[in-house]
Amino acid sequence: MxxxxxxxxxxxxxxxxxxxxxxxxxxxxxxxxxxxxxxxxxxxxxxxxxxxxxxxxxxxxxxxxxxxxxxxxxxxxxxxxxxxxxxxxxxxxxxxxxxxxxxxxxxxxxxxxxxxxxxxxxxxxxxxxxxxxxxxxxxxxxxxxxxxxxxxxxxxxxxxxxxxxxxxxxxxxxxxxxxxxxxxxxxxxxxxxxxxxxxxxxxxxxxxxxxxxxxxxxxxxxxxxxxxxxxxxxxxxxxxxxxxxxxxxxxxxxKLSVLAEELPKREAVAKRYDAALKGRVELPPRAANAASAWACYTIRHPDRDRLGEALGQAGIGTAVHYPRPVNRQPAFVGQPVVPGGVPVSERLAAEVLSLPLCAYLSQRAQDRVIEAVLAAV
Ligand SMILES: Cc1ncc(COP(=O)(O)O)c(C=O)c1O
Missing domain, CATH: 3.40.640.10 (Type I PLP-dependent aspartate aminotransferase-like (Major domain))
Structure with missing residues (x-):
């Protein structure tokens, strides 16, 4: 085992x-x-x-x-x-x-x-x-x-x-x-x-x-x-x-009473992941003039499904937000799409993978996530 x-x-x-x-x-x-x-x-x-x-x-x-x-x-x-x-x-x-x-x-x-x-x-x-x-x-x-x-x-x-x-x-x-x-x-x-x-x-x-x-x-x-x-x-x-x-x-x-304390902690986890995973997977987007709330830490990888499986086997939870663009959800097929289509949305749907993130994620747990990603890619 x-x-x-x-x-x-x-x-x-x-x-x-x-x-x-x-x-x-x-x-x-x-x-x-x-x-x-x-x-x-x-x-x-x-x-x-x-x-x-x-x-x-x-x-x-x-x-x-x-x-x-x-x-x-x-x-x-x-x-x-x-x-x-x-x-x-x-x-x-x-x-x-x-x-x-x-x-x-x-x-x-x-x-x-x-x-x-x-x-x-x-x-x-x-x-x-x-x-x-x-x-x-x-x-x-x-x-x-x-x-x-x-x-x-x-x-x-x-x-x-x-x-x-x-x-x-x-x-x-x-x-x-x-x-x-x-x-x-x-x-x-x-x-x-x-x-x-x-x-x-x-x-x-x-x-x-x-x-x-x-x-x-x-x-x-x-x-x-x-x-x-x-x-x-x-x-x-x-x-x-x-x-x-x-x-x-x-x-x-x-929860609101601790939100101001949690947001920098979420950012710190994201920064730590960034530093460790840079060059090995595509990191989540950032903007110089914005502070994200980090609802998800979402990387991109061309072999997303295999990576998700490998992490699952190592006990690391992941999620795919979202596996297809909304225009291809059966409930919305037939609704208009911009001429030229949505190729970036299609690519993201195929490649995104969200990793564990919360304000209380221990450094040990973060290290396990990092090690499992590095081992799998
Ligand atoms: C982008 C976005 N819009 C709308 C909603 C809908 O929120 P709720 O589930 O509270 O109805 C969600 C919830 O997941 C969401 O992620």
């Missing part, structure tokens, strides 16, 4: 190490919710929205999950039938799902090889293509893939020239910065997810929309709460039910 098989596995994401750091405060916070009994939109939700608003410098509306957050952002722009929503093909399916749920047409553009994020050049072609196809380009969703903010300085004027609004799909990037500006105000609207594995994750489902404009924030709150208000049982517009519950908010408040 390989000696490494006797060691404890290194999971790709370890939530228990963080929980140990946060106890007993975490359990006490959850018990406080059980005691006060305001399980939905209770005082923890209010406190969390305030703190997230302070962190981001934008108005924060919490909701049920990141997919709802994207849909609410699109809804607040009245995106619907006949509208095009340009987005990268290399993303999680939820980005496209939100647009289709609003009745709009997703138009898949390619990503940049250097950032894995929406290519401004491909986005420009997709906007032009959408208009020529008779659609109104209403929104561009830029995805901060793996925690690295997209190139908003390039995308914003492009979208504006079509009267379209940029929405940040910040599901993976809460905590990141671009030009020292926090995620939440990098675009007029940002949507994040608090799914457990995210840089700021709860112990269930959760999400939030950030809006830089107060009026838009009010509209989103109305849409997320059954179109209700002012007052109860006064439904002034069609809405949906998308709420964060108080237990998840209590969990998030505990």
């Amino acid at each position: 390989n000696i490494q098989n006797k060691l404890a596995p290194v999971p790709v994401i370890d939530l228990q190490a963080q929980r140990a750091r946060l106890e007993p405060g975490m359990s006490e916070a959850v018990l406080r919710v059980l005691a006060h009994g305001r399980f939905v939109l209770g005082p923890e939700v209010e406190a969390l929205e305030r703190q997230l608003g302070d962190w981001s410098g934008a108005h924060c509306i919490t909701c049920g999950n990141g997919t709802d957050a994207l849909e609410l952002a699109l809804w607040s722009l009245d995106v619907g039938v006949g509208d095009a929503v340009v987005m990268p093909a290399f993303t999680f399916a939820a980005t496209a799902e939100a647009a289709v749920k609003r009745g709009a047409t997703p138009v898949f553009a390619d990503v940049d090889e250097a950032s894995f994020n929406l290519s401004a050049e491909s986005c420009a072609r997709a906007l032009d293509f959408a208009r020529r196809a008779g659609l109104r380009p209403k929104a561009v969703i830029a995805v901060d893939l793996f925690g690295l903010p997209a190139d908003y300085a390039a995308l914003a004027p492009l979208a504006a020239s079509y009267d379209a609004t940029v929405i940040a799909d910040a599901a993976q990037s809460f905590g990141a910065t671009l030009d020292n500006q926090p995620v939440g105000r990098l675009a007029p609207l940002s949507a994040t997810s608090f799914y457990p594995s995210k840089p700021l994750g709860c112990y269930g489902d959760g999400g939030a929309v950030f809006a830089t404009d107060e009026g838009v924030a009010k509209k989103i709150r109305l849409l997320a709460r059954h179109g209700q208000g002012p007052g109860r049982y006064n439904h002034v517009t069609l809405g949906m039910n998308s709420r964060l519950d108080s237990m998840q908010a209590a969990v998030l408040l505990q």
